[in-house]
Amino acid sequence: MAxxxxxxxxxxxxxxxxxxxxxxxxxxxxxxxSTASAETLLSRMLGKIDTLCDQRDALKKTDTNHNKGRVLGGRRW
Known part of the structure; x- marks a missing residue:
């Protein structure tokens, strides 16, 4: 996975x-x-973005270091 x-x-x-x-x-x-083919391409691009966002969200859930030791403002103590 990426x-x-x-x-x-x-x-x-x-x-x-x-x-x-x-x-x-x-x-x-x-x-x-006519914009039919351009709109079809746009819908495929938006679908790809949705897939990437799902992958990003899944990786964020599995990332154990993402929120560890952080306070508001992103500081590490």
């Missing part, structure tokens, strides 16, 4: 791509061009 930091970076990268895809769909709609 590293927690890798999954977080991948989620961030995919969200950036989703934003670009949405802008492209708007441009196509303004130009009067």
């Amino acid at each position: 590293d927690l930091n890798y999954i977080r970076k991948e989620i961030e990268r995919m969200r950036t791509q989703v934003g670009r895809q949405r802008k492209e769909i708007l441009q196509l709609q303004r130009a009067g061009i």
